[in-house]
Amino acid sequence: MFVMVKYFSLAAFFVGLIGFLFYTNLCNFSNKFYAYIEDFYYELDKEYDYIVVGAGSAGSVIASRLSEDPNATVLVLEAGGFGCSLLDIPAIAPLLHGTIFDWQYKTIPQNYACEAFENKVSFWPMGKLIGGTGRLNNMMYTRGHPEDYKSWYTGLPDFDYHRDILTYFKKAENQAGIYLNDSEYHSSNGPLTANDLTFVSELYEAVVTTARDMGFPVRDINSQFSTGFSQPQVNVKSGSRFSTGHHLLQQYYRPNLRIKTFSYVEKIMFKGNFEAYGVKHRLFNKLYVTKARKAVILSAGVIGSPKLLMLSGIGDETHLKHVGIPPIKNLPVGNGLQDHISSGFDLILLDKLLSVSFYSLSSLINILQYFLQSRGPLTTVGCEALAILNTNCLNETIKYKDCETKYRKPDFELIFMPIGISTDHGIHFKNIINLRKDVWDEYFTKLSGSYPINILPIVLHPKSVGTVRLRDNIPSTTPIIDPNYLSDQSDLDILIKGIKFVKKFVEAPAFLNLGAKFNKIPFPGCTHLEFDSDEYWRCYVRQVSFTLYHPVGTCRMGQEDAGENVVDYEFKVIGMNKLFVADASVMPSLVSANINAAVVMLAEKAADIIKNYSRLSTGFCHVREIFFKLAICTVL
Ligand SMILES: Cc1cc2nc3c(=O)[nH]c(=O)nc-3n(C[C@H](O)[C@H](O)[C@H](O)COP(=O)(O)OP(=O)(O)OC[C@H]3O[C@@H](n4cnc5c(N)ncnc54)[C@H](O)[C@@H]3O)c2cc1C
Structure with a gap:
């Protein structure tokens, strides 16, 4: 039964994707027609x-x-x-x-990063x-x-x-x-809407429970506090x-x-x-x-x-x-x-399907719920929680409050996403990040049958x-365009600290309830290095270096x-x-x-x-x- 649902969802998504591409072209054509008529009739x-x-x-x-x-x-x-x-x-x-x-910009091949991408090029x-x-x-x-x-x-x-x-x-x-x-x-009088998320999966609860248990504050980071864990507000109004x-x-x-x-x-x-x-x-x-x-x-x-x-x-x-x-x-x-650079695709594997998943996004009930009530999984922005922290404050021996006073400015961010790169079975995500085909075949296809999520560490102030x-x-x-990613070693170090923190974070009971396991499959290009050693992660980050745009x-x-x-x-x-x-x-x-x-x-x-x-x-x-x-x- 599950296999049928899976293949039905895949087919629905594929058909939806083709329909969507048709729609975008139609939309652009009607936009152009309007611009043409306006230009023709009105003397500007x-x-x-x-x-x-x-x-x-x-x-x-x-x-x-x-x-x-x-x-x-x-x-x-x-x-x-x-x-x-x-x-x-x-x-x-x-x-x-x-x-x-989309202007569809691309960087030039990167010397120190993006090795797992075709020609070491990052899509922008x-x-x-x-x-x-x-x-x-x-x-x-x-x-x-x-x-x-x-x-x-x-x-x-x-x-x-x-x-x-x-x-x-x-x-x-x-x-x-x-x-x-x-x-x-x-x-509430400005041009940019900031609203609450109307739909989150079980991931959000696991994040805040774990954060609180570890002594981190969960709060509005757009207030007198600018650090800690938070549920992001989003530029969404009535579901759009x-x-x-x-x-x-x-x-x-x-x-x-x-x-x-x-x-x-x-x-x-x-x-x-x-x-x-x-x-x-x-x-x-x-x-x-x-x-x-x-x-x-x-x-x-x-x-x-x-x-x-x-x-x-x-x-x-x-x-x-x-x-x-x-x-x-x-x-x-x-x-x-400068650009925010991150790493760590599909490093956490769950043993259950979250309610914001590739399948739920293409389910007929959820599509109807969106159009009738402006709610449900289709209102998701892909990120359910975030943390803005200083890497010096990740140590359990320091109280977060004291640490925050000492290291005022944060240096890394974590975003928690209920889906991974391989969630769509290679239909779309791997293409928009420009992933190499051999890397997909050798690494990501092995994740079929598990439910990957992304917890991405990000360097906030790259050098x-x-x-x-x-x-x-x-x-x-x-x-x-040459962002020169990871040309400064200190950016790499922050990402490695971030990945290690993520590994520790998902060992918490709230994540164990979701069946969370850290993905231990060696990444192509780094298989010669001992998994989880600093050398391994250095190699991994240079392979998987992903722009946060x-x-x-x-x-x-x-x-x-x-x-x-x-x-x-x-x-x-x-x-x-x-x-x-x-x-x-x-x-x-x-x-x-x-x-x-x-x-x-x-x-x-x-x-x-x-x-x-x-x-x-x-x-x-x-x-x-x-x-x-x-x-x-x-x-x-
Ligand atoms: C995939 C993605 C996800 C992101 N997610 C987030 C997020 O969740 N939160 C967040 O805070 N930020 C996010 N960002 C970043 C944020 O959206 C951008 O930094 C921001 O929109 C940039 O605004 P801007 O006004 O500088 O440029 P833009 O919004 O890009 O505006 C430039 C405009 O100029 C037009 N233009 C360019 N050249 C010409 C020309 N020669 N003649 C006429 N028109 C021209 C373009 O068509 C465009 O409309 C994301 C960015 C991307 C790409």
Whole structure:
């Protein structure tokens, strides 16, 4: 009987996958048709106050905030389409990887990591539609640690976390869950929904019971505490994903806001090589130049923004000349790339099926429950619990509270997922992570008959730093992405400590009740090493090095004169006028959390600054700004 259910579910999933791919193409086609008709019938203004490039997590917020002023005209140029509502079923997020809604970026082959992946290449999905990557991410809402932000603003001596950061987290948040009454740390008027999970499996209870037994706190990590164990809040409303892109679409009726989809921006236009006055963008193979009176704001993401700056002549002079672009400003664009790296696929095997499983996701009852009640396994985001900790606090001899005071900033995260890579029997997951076929055959197929789950340790503050560079001067060419994973040995050490902690964690009684066993099958490429030795895990981590999809830092924000920054603390491109960058690319370093909430917080901050900045820098002031700071300029 079970075998029949299994094969029926497999067949249902396979048919569903094909149906879904058909649906995505149909959706994109109808989106394109709408954009075509709109472009054909409406004569668009050729000049706006603001042009926002990219309607992703950050750009959607900036466009929405700037267009709150009815006297300001705002144009949003987005390379993708609007999307369709079925894409917003939380559990199907992984199906969007590799589709037309994904830029489908890939890293170059890694020297120190990703050995179990085809050509040692890591796949980097990024959203190409309204809502951007916030439309295909895992929706977890986490803010990070105050110390993260303090380290960004070392150049501002009067930096205050509550005033300069928490204010914007609250402004950005639309709390719809259990923290609705905590007005000190939460708020419910912002564009980004934060809600409780409505469905979890038995895994969650096992995690919190074990965490408490081991002396760890279980609490809201988006409050005065930023560490401990927690059930993540998610960007989900009435059972559907609700990203900042959805919020932007709700503002579509504003007469001063125009959202142009399928508009790929190829170049920023400059007056006198210092002042942005518009952009060149392509829509259905026609090139347009649209002007911006007050500012051009790049929110094209961690790859799109540095790429566009470089294509426009802003970047490392030597590199730009090498690819045939005349440089207009020498800035370290594309340096400082960091990403959260993790490891540990299918290391925990259960002897029972959890209620959030591959089978339950494709069951007819659960599909009906989702469409009729907006509840059930299809609302799952793939992660049921997380922990943000410091590796020094994993030792049982130290009380967590004392340890937390001593080591303020966390250095690793754990995410608890009720499914593994092999749960879908190789239909989809192995492809979206680019797993080598021989590794699949030799290792993962052996797990058939057991029920793997993933507890992934993540390096929160990797020391390995990489780059984004252009291949050539053609706008449609994908850039060279090299995160340089695990080039710093200390990142590897944290992952090894993390895996060892996971091994200990699942020995607890609550996990034994689920029949949890640590997977002792030697991993291909490491079979010559003694299982569980440090050498074995070092080898394993270099094989299984998996992105958590949080790249940042390619247009670093910081002090103007530090030499390593691209934008100043006001998001303005250093030495340029009327040109801003605000998205994940400006983060000077990774935060101790999944990063979307921080990206949206930054967008709120940027919108506030840009509104104010543009108010001050009208008239001829902007000319004087080249010689004087804005404050001096406005007095003159
Ligand atoms: C699979 C996955 C899972 C994730 N899960 C989580 C999670 O659970 N929680 C979390 O906090 N974070 C998560 N993240 C990370 C988070 O979603 C991103 O860091 C965040 O969305 C980045 O926002 P952004 O505004 O910088 O860029 P994006 O949201 O990527 O926006 C960039 C936009 O610009 C457009 N664009 C790019 N170039 C151009 C151009 N030349 N012209 C016009 N438009 C252009 C793009 O199409 C896109 O819409 C995840 C990421 C991924 C990939």
